[in-house]
Amino acid sequence: MSGTIWLITEDESDKVIVEALVRKKGFDIQVARLKLTGGSGGVDRLAHQLERLIRDAKDMKKPNDCIVVLHDADIHMQQSNRQTYEQIRRICKDNKVTLILARDEIEAWLLADSGICKWLGIRPRNHDEETKPKDKLNSLLDQKHNMKYRERNQEKILAHLNGDGDTHSPSMQEALQHLEDAPCTK
Amino acid sequence: MTDNLHNASETNGTEEVKPKPVLTRLRFKNWRSLRDVVIDDLQPINVFIGANSSGKTNIIDALRFYRDAQQKGLVSAVMELGYNKIQTDVLENDEDVELEFTYQLKKFSDLPITEITTLQFQKRDVPFKYGRALFEGDVLLRREVPRDLPIREGIETFSFTVTDRPPKHHHKAVAILNYLSTIAQKRWQILSENFMPPLRLSHQEGGDIYLMERDAQNTLVILNYMKQAYPELYTRLSEDLSWLLNHVVKFDVLQYHDYPRDIEAIIRENNSRIAPTISSGTARIVAMLTAIYALDMRQEINSSIDNLKLLTPEIPGLVIIEEPDTALNPGLLRKFVEQIRFYADGDNPRQFIFTTHNPLFLDYFKPEEVRVVSRDENGYTTVDRVPERVKENWLDEYGLGEVWTTNSFGGLAE
Numbered sequence: 001m002s003g004t005i006w007l008i009t010e011d012e013s014d015k016v017i018v019e020a021l022v023r024k025k026g027f028d029i030q031v032a033r034l035k036l037t038g039g040s041g042g043v044d045r046l047a048h049q050l051e052r053l054i055r056d057a058k059d060m061k062k063p064n065d066c067i068v069v070l071h072d073a074d075i076h077m078q079q080s081n082r083q084t085y086e087q088i089r090r091i092c093k094d095n096k097v098t099l100i101l102a103r104d105e106i107e108a109w110l111l112a113d114s115g116i117c118k119w120l121g122i123r124p125r126n127h128d129e130e131t132k133p134k135d136k137l138n139s140l141l142d143q144k145h146n147m148k149y150r151e152r153n154q155e156k157i158l159a160h161l162n163g164d165g166d167t168h169s170p171s172m173q174e175a176l177q178h179l180e181d182a183p184c185t186k
Numbered sequence: 187m188t189d190n191l192h193n194a195s196e197t198n199g200t201e202e203v204k205p206k207p208v209l210t211r212l213r214f215k216n217w218r219s220l221r222d223v224v225i226d227d228l229q230p231i232n233v234f235i236g237a238n239s240s241g242k243t244n245i246i247d248a249l250r251f252y253r254d255a256q257q258k259g260l261v262s263a264v265m266e267l268g269y270n271k272i273q274t275d276v277l278e279n280d281e282d283v284e285l286e287f288t289y290q291l292k293k294f295s296d297l298p299i300t301e302i303t304t305l306q307f308q309k310r311d312v313p314f315k316y317g318r319a320l321f322e323g324d325v326l327l328r329r330e331v332p333r334d335l336p337i338r339e340g341i342e343t344f345s346f347t348v349t350d351r352p353p354k355h356h357h358k359a360v361a362i363l364n365y366l367s368t369i370a371q372k373r374w375q376i377l378s379e380n381f382m383p384p385l386r387l388s389h390q391e392g393g394d395i396y397l398m399e400r401d402a403q404n405t406l407v408i409l410n411y412m413k414q415a416y417p418e419l420y421t422r423l424s425e426d427l428s429w430l431l432n433h434v435v436k437f438d439v440l441q442y443h444d445y446p447r448d449i450e451a452i453i454r455e456n457n458s459r460i461a462p463t464i465s466s467g468t469a470r471i472v473a474m475l476t477a478i479y480a481l482d483m484r485q486e487i488n489s490s491i492d493n494l495k496l497l498t499p500e501i502p503g504l505v506i507i508e509e510p511d512t513a514l515n516p517g518l519l520r521k522f523v524e525q526i527r528f529y530a531d532g533d534n535p536r537q538f539i540f541t542t543h544n545p546l547f548l549d550y551f552k553p554e555e556v557r558v559v560s561r562d563e564n565g566y567t568t569v570d571r572v573p574e575r576v577k578e579n580w581l582d583e584y585g586l587g588e589v590w591t592t593n594s595f596g597g598l599a600e
Contacts, residue, residue: 032593033593034592034593034594035591035592035593036592037584037588037589037591037592038588038591049592052579052580052594053592053594055575055579056575056576056579056592056594056595059573059575060594
């Protein structure tokens with residue numbers, strides 16, 4: 001019986017990417033997103049609301065479901081702001097919830113995917129350590145396909161996904177390992 | 187059975203007890219997307235939230251259908267909706283559509299009174315069957331069996347066979363059914379989501395002077411009658427409008443000297459001038475308040491029952507409004523809900539059912555007043571309460587509408 005990933009993210013676009021990736025990887029699971037109040041964005045808001053969202057997810061989850069917190073680690077952010085990330089990590093640990101971190105932004109996983117890269121005319125490689133992979137993706141989309149990286153275009157972009165970005169991206173590899181270990185994918 | 191049907195507010199010695207909600211429970215079976223849905227513990231104010239196409243309107247349409255069937259006859263009500271658009275599409279021929287309404291009617295019983303209307307449609311043929319049953323608690327008071335009715339415009343064959351009619355319950359059952367029918371016909375105000383009252387009416391246009399049309403087209407007709415026959419109610423309505431809308435000093439319905447049978451709504455503003463236009467939000471508020479205040483007008487009706495010949499404000503009223511917040515400024519929503527609470531808490535039993543998509547509107551309701559409408563994996567509508575944990579987990583810091591946007595209790599579009 002397939003389970004559900006209760007995915008807590010900052011942005012709607014993250015859920016769509018995760019959904020596409022788990023499908024490509026052959027996991028028979030649903031993805032339901034718990035959102036922050038007041039729309040997308042804001043790691044501070046995620047940290048502030050995370051415990052409540054986890055409590056809700058725990059209440060709604062069935063035995064073979066799992067809870068996953070996914071957020072961009074924003075590795076290039078100043079050290080002084082790192083305490084928020086540490087807080088999120090601690091909350092996930094205390095609640096025994098899977099935490100998946102994209103090194104800077106989750107779009108780095110798309111730039112490591114052979115299908116997307118072929119469509120964009122570049123070679124797949126690791127973009128985990130780069131700043132703002134979303135901007136790079138946006139620029140490539142604009143050049144090659146006269147397209148912006150917007151939510152409404154995600155379906156068209158993700159149609160080219162092969163789901164093999166983990167061969168180049170260690171952060172995606174780690175994320176998939178977490179998912180493979182989670183009860184909802186068993 | 188209590189004889190005085192007008193005395194709906196219950197009293198207990200000298201201490202007045204607030205009237206409980208009259209309609210306490212709804213159950214819909216095989217009605218459109220509602221495969222089998224129970225909505226119990228209805229409050230004085232009830233709000234259905236849910237994504238587009240979740241089934242909110244199907245709930246409202248079931249109530250409207252029941253009212254229309256009482257008003258115009260079952261066949262007309264079926265024809266209006268379309269007989270093939272009433273039942274859940276997967277039904278076999280022998281499955282009934284059931285509309286079950288439970289009331290708390292202290293004048294008749296301390297036990298809940300439940301009326302179940304059943305409809306059975308044939309797949310290939312147009313005739314359908316109709317029946318109904320009345321229960322007091324678990325005790326059957328009356329059952330009318332399904333009987334073939336031809337669906338043809340204008341044909342009303344409302345004869346039916348009463349199979350179970352325990353003699354001792356006969357008079358009580360008839361009195362209750364008449365009472366319920368009268369309440370639904372005359373005391374259920376229903377406004378559809380896109381209602382918009384015209385602000386000027388020519389003399390050719392008319393309409394009911396008590397019951398609001400679903401699109402609010404007869405708002406000025408009701409107001410004009412209220413102004414003449416119940417000036418104190420009319421003044422209170424205008425005062426409520428002024429409280430809700432700061433710019434309104436006075437609201438009025440005027441008849442023209444040249445065309446005395448033409449009427450127009452006007453608003454006098456702070457500068458004492460007449461506003462050149464009335465916004466759609468203001469017009470919708472006028473319609474909603476009119477629907478509510480119309481229930482406070484006494485109404486003589488044709489009834490075979492002596493004590494139902496005059497409907498008075500004390501008789502329960504139900505006001506159903508789809509998306510009342512449409513075209514209202516977010517800053518106005520709080521005052522609007524406060525005004526509704528004023529009506530719901532008043533001496534006369536008034537119940538409200540709203541639908542909305544708006545988290546800002548939802549912020550002003552209590553969790554127990556809110557029902558979450560969603561579709562399950564099979565596409566059927568589900569209706570759930572707001573989980574208790576939401577209160578404990580969130581509401582110390584966040585509004586209910588804000589929490590709804592997190593998807594923590596469903597009903598949100600993905």
